[in-house]
Amino acid sequence: MCDVSLILPAFNEAATITATIRDTGRYFQARGLRYEIIVAADGDDGTRELALETARRGEPVRVIGNKQRSGKGRGVREAMALARGTIAGYADADNKVPIEEFDNIRPWLSQGYDVAIGSRAMKESQIERRQPLYRQMGGKGFGLFMHAVVGLPGISDTQCGFKFFTQAAAWEIFSRQQIDGYMFDVEILLLARRLGYQIKQVPIRWRDDGDSRLALISGNLRNAVDIFRIRLGTRRAIR
Numbered sequence: 001m002c003d004v005s006l007i008l009p010a011f012n013e014a015a016t017i018t019a020t021i022r023d024t025g026r027y028f029q030a031r032g033l034r035y036e037i038i039v040a041a042d043g044d045d046g047t048r049e050l051a052l053e054t055a056r057r058g059e060p061v062r063v064i065g066n067k068q069r070s071g072k073g074r075g076v077r078e079a080m081a082l083a084r085g086t087i088a089g090y091a092d093a094d095n096k097v098p099i100e101e102f103d104n105i106r107p108w109l110s111q112g113y114d115v116a117i118g119s120r121a122m123k124e125s126q127i128e129r130r131q132p133l134y135r136q137m138g139g140k141g142f143g144l145f146m147h148a149v150v151g152l153p154g155i156s157d158t159q160c161g162f163k164f165f166t167q168a169a170a171w172e173i174f175s176r177q178q179i180d181g182y183m184f185d186v187e188i189l190l191l192a193r194r195l196g197y198q199i200k201q202v203p204i205r206w207r208d209d210g211d212s213r214l215a216l217i218s219g220n221l222r223n224a225v226d227i228f229r230i231r232l233g234t235r236r237a238i239r
Helices: 017-030 047-056 072-080 099-109 133-150 167-176 184-194 218-237
Strands: 002-011 035-042 061-064 085-091 115-119 126-129 162-166 199-203 205-207
Touching: 002 017, 002 047, 002 072, 017 035, 017 047, 017 099, 035 047, 035 072, 047 061, 061 072, 072 085, 072 167, 072 184, 085 099, 085 167, 099 115, 099 162, 099 199, 115 184, 133 184, 133 218, 162 167, 167 184, 184 199, 184 218
Parallel strands: 002 035, 002 085, 035 061, 115 199, 126 205
Antiparallel strands: 085 162, 115 162
16 A cells, blocks of 8 residues: 555657656655556557666556557556555656646545546646647537537546546546546546546646647547447446
8 A cells, every 4th residue: 555656658658758757756755655656558669668667776666558559548447456545646657747736636635525637727727838729729629529428517627637536436436437548538537426526626737748649530530439438338337
């Protein structure tokens, strides 16, 4: 058992994974927190090997994943099954949200909330580098479509990759989660709502790295299909 399990889903992140693990470890150590890092890495650029090297140097790192891309949702789900932290969550491997933002997340999980999620859409959020305009417009269109199909009223940013859960909530939600791709964020929030968990949205500091892995046409078509799957599948998942 430890205080925090942090999952880093990664697809071909060899350029960033070592620095992210190093910075994360320094942060948790400075705050006296017992932690583990689980790297869920797909791809063949050496990300897994670099993460394993940090473990050999003493970082509490475990690594899972395959050469074939199996999906961010699947990677996080499989990593959550291994997590031993009182708090478990995930962050982008390229540090879009600095790990220091956990300072703003942690208190809410000690005050009765089961889920605390970073949001880029709140007035207090700090966007240091915005996405290109076409990505911003696509995001707004996605939000309208997603809310029309599955609901989630009041949640303004489902896709920010900085989400944390109490241990009990993490185990129950992710044991029911099924979507392998990017839309798993929507699925876990809908599951959390329907299971009665309290969700806190927290303004965060965020910067775009200009390296989106989403194919605009085929990726968005896949996402649309997954949104309909979520609408149909979530009710079955909590029976």
